[in-house]
Amino acid sequence: MKPLPSTTQLPRWKEKNKDQKKCITTAEGILVTHPTSSITVGQHGPIVLYDSNLNESLAQFNRERLPERVVHAKGSAAFGHFEVTNDITKYTTSKIFELGKKTPIAVRFSRVAGSLGSADTDMDPRGFAIKFYSEEGNWDLVGNNTPIFFIRDPILFPQLIHSQKPNPVTNLREWNQFWDFLSLRQESVHQLMFLFSDRGIPQSYRHMHGYGSHTFSFVDKDQKLTYCKFHYKTDQGIKNLSPAEAQRIAGEDPNYYGRDLYDAIENKNYPSWTLYVQLMTPEQAKTKSYDPFDITKVWPHSEQPLIKVGRLLLNKNPSNYFAEVEQLAFSPSNITPGIWISPDRLLQGRLISYPDAHRYRLGTNYAQLPINCPFKVSNYQRDGASNVINQGGAPNYYPNSFSGPIECPHNYPLPQQIEGKAGHYDTGTTEDDYKQANIFYNKILDAPARGRLEDNLVSTFKKVTNEKVKNNVLQMFSNVDQTFGNNLKEKLRKSLMQEGS
Template sequence: MTAQQYETTGPLTTESGAPVADDRNSQTAGPGGPVLVQDQHLLEKLAHFNRERIPERIVHARGAGAYGTFTVTRDVTPYTRAAFLSEVGKETEVFARFSTVAGNLGAADAVRDPRGFALKFYTEEGNYDLVGNNTPVFFIKDAVKFPDFIHTQKRDPYTGSQEADNVFDFWGLSPESTHQVTWLFGDRGIPASYRHMHGFGSHTFQWSNADGEAFWVKYHFKTDQGVKSLTQAEADELAGKDPDSHQRDLRESIERGEFPSWTVYVQVMPVQDAAAYRFNPFDLTKVWPHADYPLHEIGRMELNRNPENIFAEVEQSIFSPHHFVPGIGPSPDKMLQGRLFAYGDAHRYRVGINADHLPVNRPHATEARTHGRDGFLYDGRHGGRKNYEPNSFGGPPQTDRPLWEPVAVSGWTGDTEAPSHAEDDDFVQAGDLYRLMTEEEKGRLIDNLAGAMAGITHDHIAERAIENFRKADPDYGKRLEAAVQALRG
């Protein structure tokens, strides 16, 4: 039997039957502006996606966590007014959750998959969440494509298995994924443990100082344990022998007093550089070359305390990119803009409307003062206080100062691609990464990719995917084509 074929009888529509004009670009305020809440197709698509499975996370279901401390090591007050970054030596409690992306709650840890790198800083100005990965880039650049991407990584609705056809069909039709796929199938695609991998904020964020001057920044967390990775053969063996390998390693290292740590850096771009930079600096599929914007050390993160209860503290922990503090804010990155909605919505659905009241999620260095009341698992913390603003009964007032600085926008609303820059190409950085590799590293990359593509059953899907790698570098594509042909016969 084969999957049922459907005859196209009309256009793609919304859940209410309205035709969809553009399913690949979300609506923005002008070509480079932030995503608009009026884009109901985007919101409907993300909201539906967040509710497809219960109760585990749709993505990042398989994870481990630990508490620790972030310590400022360099003065960054010229760039941000965030209180937890205000002076050298200042310490802030953190909670970290590491995870795989595609696996279910009971999946193995040692698999070829990006790793989530989610951090909660319990600052005196409220919780700041930084929700990134162990790679500096991602597969797509617009959140409207995220549900489709994850559907290709999950089980096929007909076969019930992950299908190479789906994976490489989507990647081949989404050439912006070429850079991340090269990362994923290279030597660092399977970390040996959570302690032995770097972390990245991945997105571009805004920092602003006390004078209102704004900067664009990217975060880098460099492991002090050194990068260690597994070959495909080592991972296959480990996943079979110990599915909990990464979780066990993190917990036992902390129990032994061998506290893992990361040195934290940022890249800083003056706001005025963005418009004329050689490629779109808000494109999640691109890195900023260090030659253009070097790393600046800002601090050190150490994990030194294990959770007492995995369900209460790891599974019920929530992280959302919209949890900002004064001096830090978003950028027009279209993937980030979509995540600002999607993560909070997922947690309200999965954990509940009062998820922020749970001990692992509520502020530890200050108190949340809101007018949000009632709902599932509400603990009555507000007593009889008034629940509206403004009020004459001592209710918490607004500050009249935004957390971040405004961003100028212009142009017509609509489904738009990001503005084009001189080097906005889906293949340049993937090719650069390939050419940085040694011959041995290239060989392993080709073997890993060819092994994954061997299960493709349609020639045109394999040929289209290979063509993207050929555009990144002719040698890359030529070697991959030969390897795939050898395995597929």
């Protein structure tokens, strides 16, 4: 049997570099003559303080790891391009969407709540982030493998993630806190049903769809806005794992997704996705029975059909995981001309939190790292740790009289009139939160799929030990559909009886 490429990386590297003879050096390029022994006073004496190679080796080793991403810690990435096949330039001036244009991309797939050591196949939403390296700057489309999300106000995001993380005392997955938070914020029910459905555990990163999830905007040459949503549909076809299959794989190969992606690309089985958009005018947005800027809702395809745009292709693996994946940084605030934001609350919160996370984890000049660096930069930012593009002798203040970079032509929408009184407007659960979840249960899923959804849900909330939380969970799904709630209650009763017998 032919070995997988992921098992032969080092032999292949050796063959490619067999004629290169390099001496070991320090970080400063100084030759190291004794790489396997420290300097000691005699055979059994103490190590001397002036052994600079030992000092450097240990100090560097202590600093090898960056702080783990607080979310999306476990992931894999690959590189390729996006090619436009259908013309949508009447909606946007973005050069990325010029017909026939090929734009280099980096794509990182990830788990949302799992830590670096977690198994790829645990039940969890998957991140699907794309960096477009455009001549107009880097555009980051940072989404998931679901078109919706649990909450819609960013102030709740830390609380959501805390409820998904291990218990702070036991350091174990805590189903009481998981279901307590989500049943108290029942706008999460739509996403929960997607997560615990058949699509909750993809067979691989290659076999899942991706979504920008949020509502964004296109801006045309007249600075007119058109709201849009992004969908990237896998050309490999949707394939999923059952919870039993996922658990088995987690025990055998916890890095299964990463290995699958690497081997597929090395074998030239390049994965691809077709990019579509949904469009909505501001006038149409005012007539909708749902909030088009609410990320817990989808735009029905019958009202806003998918429009094909182009193809994403991944054909290159990272040459070094740390440099090109661990240091890869995405932010929804990286928006290039012709693309804009919307009144989506959660999106607006992410515009702040993502760059802040990168400055903490990677340093203030994280955008200068080669994997994040755009084609060109000219500004008045200077200095800071790890600065490698300090812009020479150019003036570091604005305005100036010495040929520093100048104001660019206006590329974003004209100022919009916003009215309202500043205050706390809670987006708590309403009847509207159950409508699309009901459609998902009764019209998207067939009877066998509804049964599997119910079984998957019961397998976790039967572990809830608090009766109030358990009742809240059952009531939440009864609010979606009474038959749904009754089925869950009966299956929970039977499951607990079997375990008690």
